[in-house]
Amino acid sequence: MPHAQHAVPPADNDIDAWAPDSWRTRRALQLPQYPDLAALAAVQDELRALPPLVTSWEIQSLKQQLADAQEGSRFLLQGGDCAETFAECNSSVISNRLKVLLQMSLVLVHGLKLPVVRVGRFAGQYAKPRSADTETIGDTTLPSYRGDMVNAPEFTAAARTPDPRRMVKAHARSAMTMNFVRALIDGGFADLHHPEYWDLGWVGQAPLAHEYQRMVGAIGDAVRFMETLTGSQVHNINRVDFYTSHEALLLPYEEAQTRQVPRQHGWFNLGTHYPWIGMRTAAMDGAHVEYFRGIRNPVAIKIGPAVAPDQLLRLVDVLNPDDEPGKLAFIHRMGATAIADKLPPLLEAIRREGRRVLWVCDPMHGNTEATANGYKTRRFDNIRGELEQAFDVHAAAGTRLGGVHLELTGENVTECLGGARELTELDLQRDYRSTVDPRLNYEQALEIAMLIVRKRGEIAAD
Numbered sequence: 001m002p003h004a005q006h007a008v009p010p011a012d013n014d015i016d017a018w019a020p021d022s023w024r025t026r027r028a029l030q031l032p033q034y035p036d037l038a039a040l041a042a043v044q045d046e047l048r049a050l051p052p053l054v055t056s057w058e059i060q061s062l063k064q065q066l067a068d069a070q071e072g073s074r075f076l077l078q079g080g081d082c083a084e085t086f087a088e089c090n091s092s093v094i095s096n097r098l099k100v101l102l103q104m105s106l107v108l109v110h111g112l113k114l115p116v117v118r119v120g121r122f123a124g125q126y127a128k129p130r131s132a133d134t135e136t137i138g139d140t141t142l143p144s145y146r147g148d149m150v151n152a153p154e155f156t157a158a159a160r161t162p163d164p165r166r167m168v169k170a171h172a173r174s175a176m177t178m179n180f181v182r183a184l185i186d187g188g189f190a191d192l193h194h195p196e197y198w199d200l201g202w203v204g205q206a207p208l209a210h211e212y213q214r215m216v217g218a219i220g221d222a223v224r225f226m227e228t229l230t231g232s233q234v235h236n237i238n239r240v241d242f243y244t245s246h247e248a249l250l251l252p253y254e255e256a257q258t259r260q261v262p263r264q265h266g267w268f269n270l271g272t273h274y275p276w277i278g279m280r281t282a283a284m285d286g287a288h289v290e291y292f293r294g295i296r297n298p299v300a301i302k303i304g305p306a307v308a309p310d311q312l313l314r315l316v317d318v319l320n321p322d323d324e325p326g327k328l329a330f331i332h333r334m335g336a337t338a339i340a341d342k343l344p345p346l347l348e349a350i351r352r353e354g355r356r357v358l359w360v361c362d363p364m365h366g367n368t369e370a371t372a373n374g375y376k377t378r379r380f381d382n383i384r385g386e387l388e389q390a391f392d393v394h395a396a397a398g399t400r401l402g403g404v405h406l407e408l409t410g411e412n413v414t415e416c417l418g419g420a421r422e423l424t425e426l427d428l429q430r431d432y433r434s435t436v437d438p439r440l441n442y443e444q445a446l447e448i449a450m451l452i453v454r455k456r457g458e459i460a461a462d
Contacts, residue, residue: 081408123246170253384447419441
């Protein structure tokens, strides 16, 4: 049965009218003002000539796994830094981030009895939206810091002037990050025979360490039992699939990464496997939606409490008109106090129309607050509360929460309040490193993974 269309202008569904630069005909929000447009165009030409960062077959493989998550046979774990920095493109930061995601996925696989789709928020997360175009300190007003791909955080005119050469630097660091992650995984870093490779040195005495080690021991015993029983090594547990994602915010960069490939129709963004649109740039008539409707990558849209059901359905019509499995995800970020009221009408609208989308919960962004001593933070109780409510709301609506989207790090930061060590506002000043948004540290991230397992178990038992 064909799906009803929802007042979408005909041109929006005309893929023949689309091109990698057709977004330029639409209103573009959150883009920097480059002072030298000729230099910007030259950088785009340079980027187009560089090798792609990912392949079309990796993208298609991810899309199939996301389709499985829609149907409940996999679970999506998407996590990483709020914004990468050039200075933190080093082996320690990258491997620690990978360790946390591998440990979380191990908890989820063990507890959910499902394969996990592992997607990192890295290798391209170098641009960030801002609430204002400028920042004023004293009598000086300068452009806002929009991430290392655009400008630098220091409050000087030279640092804050958008520089297109930074896109080439971001591409190079994305390539280095991907190369290192792939080398680690292909070299056996993710081998279930050796989960000790994933240990983070500073967490030996963490409150959750004993529970995690007990789980690792149980998995190791099961692997050894199977190998003893069969007389041979259990295969397919010495490596994992790992994919990258970032917010496709800086459209000149994304346009330069968009290419056609042999023996495939259409266009792929070969700068990442899984791009998403943030809530600030998800307008139906905006440049970002126009760009996204033409690429074959699976895509995701962040949605907040202000989104109306009809708006959501129109986005589905434009971004996934053929109802392709695995193509479209909605990442809801409502906030702990709003999710119970705001999410159900959206779930009902999609369910009523019979559209296939992957529902993902981002319990971070809707729970940001500022402390009295000036730190931007999130309370772990609110993060946990929104995630628990998300499972309950989906269960009541007859829909499925298929994944989680988190800002986290493998470093021993103190940026989010609460959690296993009950971090307080005084703890924030001890090790607050983020340049943009507060992230879960290792312990808090692992606690979230255990919470997901426990909550899914409770819902399954009802």
